[in-house]
Amino acid sequence: MIKNLVFQCFDAFFLLAVSPLVIGIIRKTKARFLLKKGPSLLQPYYDLMKLFRKEVTLPDSASWLFKATPYVVFTFSWLAASLVPTFSTNLLFSRTADLIAIIALLGTARFFLSLAALDTGTSFGGLGSSRESLIASLAEPAMIMIIFTIALVAKSTDLSAISTFMISGQAGLRVSLWLALASLVLVAIAENGRIPVDNPATHLELTMIHEAMILEYSGKYLALLEAASQLKIVLYLSLIAAVFFPFGMATMVGGISSFFIGLFTYIAKIGLGALMLGFFEILVAKMRLFKIPNFLGAAFMLALLATVLLFVSRSL
Amino acid sequence: MNEYLLKGLLFIFIFYIPFIVLAKNNYRFIYLLSACYSGLGLLCSLSFLLSGQSSQSISFPLGLPTSGAHFKIDALSSFFLLIVNLGSFISSLYGIGYGSHASEQSRVLPFYIIFLGSMNMVLLAADAFSFLFFWELMSLSSWALVMSSHRNKETAEAGFIYILMASLGTFALLFALSLIAAPSKSYCFDQMGKVSMDGKLASLIFLLALLGAGSKAGLVPLHVWLPKAHPAAPSHVSALMSGVMTKVAVYGFIRIVFDLLPFQVKWWSILILIIAGISTVVGVLYALMQHDIKRLLAYHTIENIGIVFIGIGLSMAFKTYGMTAASALALTGALFHALNHSIFKNLLFLGSGAIQTATDQRDMEKLGGLILNMPHTALTFLIGSVAISALPPLNGFVSEWLLMQSILQSPQLPSWGMKFLVPSVGAFLTLSAALAASCFVKVYGITFLGRPRSMQSRAACETDRWSVLAMYSLAFLCIIFGIFPRIVIHLLGPVITAIAGTHYFPFSAKSFFMPLSLAVDQNAYNGFVLVLLLGIFFFFIMTSLKWLASNQFRRTSIWDCGYPEKSPDCQYTATSFAQPIRKVFGPFLFATKEKVICSEPWYPKAAKMIVKLRDQIWEYFYKPVAMAIDSISEKINFLQFLTVRRYLVLVFLTLVSLLGCLAFLL
Numbered sequence: 001m002i003k004n005l006v007f008q009c010f011d012a013f014f015l016l017a018v019s020p021l022v023i024g025i026i027r028k029t030k031a032r033f034l035l036k037k038g039p040s041l042l043q044p045y046y047d048l049m050k051l052f053r054k055e056v057t058l059p060d061s062a063s064w065l066f067k068a069t070p071y072v073v074f075t076f077s078w079l080a081a082s083l084v085p086t087f088s089t090n091l092l093f094s095r096t097a098d099l100i101a102i103i104a105l106l107g108t109a110r111f112f113l114s115l116a117a118l119d120t121g122t123s124f125g126g127l128g129s130s131r132e133s134l135i136a137s138l139a140e141p142a143m144i145m146i147i148f149t150i151a152l153v154a155k156s157t158d159l160s161a162i163s164t165f166m167i168s169g170q171a172g173l174r175v176s177l178w179l180a181l182a183s184l185v186l187v188a189i190a191e192n193g194r195i196p197v198d199n200p201a202t203h204l205e206l207t208m209i210h211e212a213m214i215l216e217y218s219g220k221y222l223a224l225l226e227a228a229s230q231l232k233i234v235l236y237l238s239l240i241a242a243v244f245f246p247f248g249m250a251t252m253v254g255g256i257s258s259f260f261i262g263l264f265t266y267i268a269k270i271g272l273g274a275l276m277l278g279f280f281e282i283l284v285a286k287m288r289l290f291k292i293p294n295f296l297g298a299a300f301m302l303a304l305l306a307t308v309l310l311f312v313s314r315s316l
Numbered sequence: 317m318n319e320y321l322l323k324g325l326l327f328i329f330i331f332y333i334p335f336i337v338l339a340k341n342n343y344r345f346i347y348l349l350s351a352c353y354s355g356l357g358l359l360c361s362l363s364f365l366l367s368g369q370s371s372q373s374i375s376f377p378l379g380l381p382t383s384g385a386h387f388k389i390d391a392l393s394s395f396f397l398l399i400v401n402l403g404s405f406i407s408s409l410y411g412i413g414y415g416s417h418a419s420e421q422s423r424v425l426p427f428y429i430i431f432l433g434s435m436n437m438v439l440l441a442a443d444a445f446s447f448l449f450f451w452e453l454m455s456l457s458s459w460a461l462v463m464s465s466h467r468n469k470e471t472a473e474a475g476f477i478y479i480l481m482a483s484l485g486t487f488a489l490l491f492a493l494s495l496i497a498a499p500s501k502s503y504c505f506d507q508m509g510k511v512s513m514d515g516k517l518a519s520l521i522f523l524l525a526l527l528g529a530g531s532k533a534g535l536v537p538l539h540v541w542l543p544k545a546h547p548a549a550p551s552h553v554s555a556l557m558s559g560v561m562t563k564v565a566v567y568g569f570i571r572i573v574f575d576l577l578p579f580q581v582k583w584w585s586i587l588i589l590i591i592a593g594i595s596t597v598v599g600v601l602y603a604l605m606q607h608d609i610k611r612l613l614a615y616h617t618i619e620n621i622g623i624v625f626i627g628i629g630l631s632m633a634f635k636t637y638g639m640t641a642a643s644a645l646a647l648t649g650a651l652f653h654a655l656n657h658s659i660f661k662n663l664l665f666l667g668s669g670a671i672q673t674a675t676d677q678r679d680m681e682k683l684g685g686l687i688l689n690m691p692h693t694a695l696t697f698l699i700g701s702v703a704i705s706a707l708p709p710l711n712g713f714v715s716e717w718l719l720m721q722s723i724l725q726s727p728q729l730p731s732w733g734m735k736f737l738v739p740s741v742g743a744f745l746t747l748s749a750a751l752a753a754s755c756f757v758k759v760y761g762i763t764f765l766g767r768p769r770s771m772q773s774r775a776a777c778e779t780d781r782w783s784v785l786a787m788y789s790l791a792f793l794c795i796i797f798g799i800f801p802r803i804v805i806h807l808l809g810p811v812i813t814a815i816a817g818t819h820y821f822p823f824s825a826k827s828f829f830m831p832l833s834l835a836v837d838q839n840a841y842n843g844f845v846l847v848l849l850l851g852i853f854f855f856f857i858m859t860s861l862k863w864l865a866s867n868q869f870r871r872t873s874i875w876d877c878g879y880p881e882k883s884p885d886c887q888y889t890a891t892s893f894a895q896p897i898r899k900v901f902g903p904f905l906f907a908t909k910e911k912v913i914c915s916e917p918w919y920p921k922a923a924k925m926i927v928k929l930r931d932q933i934w935e936y937f938y939k940p941v942a943m944a945i946d947s948i949s950e951k952i953n954f955l956q957f958l959t960v961r962r963y964l965v966l967v968f969l970t971l972v973s974l975l976g977c978l979a980f981l982l
Contacts, residue, residue: 012853052861052864052865052866053865053866054866055866055868055869055870056866056868056869056870057869057870057871057872058869058870058871058872059871059872059873059874059875060871060872060873060874061685061766061767061874063687063688063765064687065687065698065765071854071857071858074857075850075853075854075857076850078853079846079849079850079853093845093849095831095833095840095842096831096840096841096842096845096846096849097708097840097841097842097846098839098840098841100717100720100721101708101713101717101841101846104706104707104708104713104717105708107705107707107750107753108702108707108708108709110753111702111705111707111753111756111757114757114761115757115760115761115765117761118757118760118761118762118765118766118888118893119687119761119765119766120766120874121684121685121765121766121767121874121884121887122874122875122876122881122887123881123886123887123888124875125888126761126766126887126888126892126893127888129757129761129888129893130888130892130893130894130895130896131896133753133754133757133758133893133896133897134754134896134897134900136750136753136754137747137750137751137753137754137897138900139750140746140747140749140750141743141744141746141747141750143746144720144742144743144745144746145739145743148723148724148739148742151724152727156839157721157724157839158839158840215875216874216875219865219866219869220861220865220866223865224857289896290896290899290900293900300743304743307739308736311727311732311735311736314727
């Protein structure tokens with residue numbers, strides 16, 4: 001109990017500390033592949049510190065909702081991220097929310113962010129939240145099919161239970177899981193607004209989604225929202241790691257050494273994930289907004305195929 | 317105790333009608349009386365559900381001469397009594413305030429009382445005759461309420477379609493109940509359906525019940541009247557119709573299919589799941605296309621009733637394959653959602669009523685910025701929006717989570733069709749939840765946030781104290797049921813046990829803080845701990861930001877790229893917000909046509925955009941029927957102008973043909 005509580009607290013703050021680094025790695029990777037030097041790995045930290053120190057400018061038309069949203073979005077994203085098992089399969093609060101609830105927590109964060117975007121009374125905000133709502137609506141069914149596939153294999157939607165099951169090797173080598181993984185990668189890219197769905201480095205109204213929503217934010221509010229989106233990326237990377245590559249995670253029986261092994265493998269997994277994400281982003285160009293339904297439709301189809309294959313393989 | 321309460325409910329309903337005549341326009345008195353009446357009903361249902369008594373019945377020498385009228389309260393009807401009376405209690409509170417700024421009260425008041433009473437009576441009726449009588453009374457009184465603003469042309473059309481569909485529904489139920497009653501030779505629910513019947517007859521009865529209850533609840537394709545009729549009534553009545561009357565229809569369906577019919581056939585659940593899945597997605601997509609707040613909320617009713625029926629369908633499916641635990645879980649989800657929907661839909665309708673009172677507008681495109689002038693309405697409406705979008709930590713999420721969990725149990729079903737159908741229904745459910753969230757971002761954002769788009773919106777002021785109280789109490793319930801879902805689970809205990817045979821969540825008194833966890837695979841959701849953690853995290857951020865971050869801020873104008881947008885019309889509107897979704901889903905569902913009329917660049921004029929949506933079901937299903945009836949009636953119209961001799965010949969021929977039929981049958 002005490003050990004799990006310590007793990008849980010450590011987990012929450014560890015994620016908070018490490019999430020800007022992930023963005024740093026992604027940016028650095030992209031820059032190196034483009035034969036540029038790129039900013040330092042720690043640049044996202046400097047950016048956050050700078051934003052915290054700056055004065056906040058509030059638009060005239062903004063209400064209390066605009067001020068409350070950064071806190072809501074950050075709190076919900078942080079909580080969702082801390083509920084995903086990272087270096088250990090037994091976190092104290094994993095029985096609080098299962099995979100469905102974690103995804104729904106992100107949904108609440110998105111809901112408030114979209115509202116805040118409309119609160120500014122600019123057309124930019126509306127544009128961002130309108131597009132975001134389309135992407136979210138299309139990504140959700142694909143996500144539920146992925147959850148369905150995982151739950152069919154692991155007999156649970158509780159992430160700790162899933163990781164424990166996957167570590168035990170009972171799942172074996174299943175084609176369905178690979179399909180689900182591919183689908184989850186597509187969904188994660190769409191949900192986090194990375195290329196090819198959305199470009200986080202742009203401020204052109206033709207291409208903006210997430211950036212358009214937070215356009216009016218500044219100072220500590222912007223810092224909170226940036227941190228929240230970094231946490232979200234880490235959440236999806238941890239989710240992929242915990243479900244599909246759970247090796248090395250500390251389990252119930254392990255002592256202090258297994259804790260360090262778990263931590264080390266987790267950092268390695270996340271770092272590798274960030275590298276791959278950066279590499280993938282330089283290979284593709286941003287796609288048109290109305291191509292996104294096809295992109296997410298492919299994700300849904302993959303997940304559906306995963307479920308169907310499971311049924312078929314079970315009955316044989 | 318309960319017997320007295322039940323008698324009280326019945327007697328008051330009969331005896332307080334004269335009060336309407338006495339207190340003709342004293343709306344305060346009438347609404348207070350209604351609130352007391354609903355309070356009594358609440359007391360009755362709660363005491364029944366918590367004490368775990370067996371059912372109580374009374375019979376009166378009214379109604380049919382041979383059998384009399386029977387009334388009974390049992391677990392199922394008492395849970396729905398809770399839904400009905402909770403909704404009507406709050407609506408009556410709201411009505412006290414609403415009455416102070418409404419005209420023509422006498423068009424609303426008498427029917428309002430009859431409407432409340434008849435809904436209660438439908439739930440208590442224990443024989444076919446009184447059930448149908450009160451069912452029809454409920455339809456007619458709500459029709460009168462819809463027609464209360466009869467001078468509006470749209471209202472007249474809505475009322476016409478409503479009365480048609482309601483009659484059709486009652487007709488179907490009449491047949492269904494008669495067919496059940498016929499073999500057992502009794503109209504009393506206790507004796508009905510206890511005789512063996514063959515599968516074909518049972519299926520026919522089931523289809524009729526689905527037609528009757530489905531048309532009242534608003535399942536696709538019987539939903540066409542709902543978005544027209546619900547918004548036409550005064551707001552607190554719309555709330556009752558959407559939040560509560562549809563639940564009475566759900567009750568009727570459950571009563572007939574789970575209680576009166578002796579068994580269930582396997583394909584029924586497949587049909588229900590398909591219809592319900594389509595209803596959820598179609599309902600929410602229609603809602604996204606609307607910019608009239610009340611009509612949009614009415615479309616959401618279709619979506620949520622679809623969700624409830626998904627739960628019912630799942631429960632039936634599990635039941636027919638003998639998986640009682642899973643069946644209990646699905647039914648828990650369905651009934652939980654029915655209660656939730658009645659709470660947040662009431663809240664949102666009351667909110668839209670407050671907006672209408674303040675601005676005289678229902679069109680979102682003319683609103684905006686209300687959050688500054690109407691802080692209480694804005695806050696409660698926000699809570700309702702989060703709840704209806706099935707987002708944690710509020711109550712809407714809990715019931716959808718339960719349904720998702722029961723969908724995850726479906727692989728154990730032996731039938732292949734079910735194995736594939738249920739997950740796809742799950743995908744539909746999530747899609748509709750995600751779209752609902754988009755829709756309420758739209759509603760809330762366009763109505764309450766941004767800059768005011770019209771003078772009325774700029775000059776709006778907060779609504780009266782009674783209405784605010786009503787909205788706050790509903791918002792409070794949304795939060796409480798989200799954090800402590802075990803309260804509702806506990807109340808549902810006897811109902812689930814009565815219908816599904818077991819209760820999924822065994823209850824112990826100390827477990828309000830315990831997670832909802834499933835026995836099978838240990839999946840859990842704990843609203844209380846979730847909110848606690850959110851609070852701790854939030855506290856941590858606030859305190860650390862105090863010494864980490866700068867606390868200076870200033871107000872500036874918005875970033876406009878050097879092109880100042882003077883007019884608030886440059887903001888996003890409801891139509892533009894929904895454009896991406898309209899473009900993706902519209903073409904095949906609504907046959908959308910968008911036309912932009914732009915002037916030549918050398919001769920600038922105002923540009924225009926025309927969006928055309930077609931309700932495909934109306935076009936291809938109802939319109940042909942209406943046209944066929946029209947043309948047939950035109951063709952046989954010549955019968956009106958016959959001579960007496962020819963009429964006599966007609967009568968004679970009819971007699972002969974009837975006798976021929978008799979001879980053929982006997």
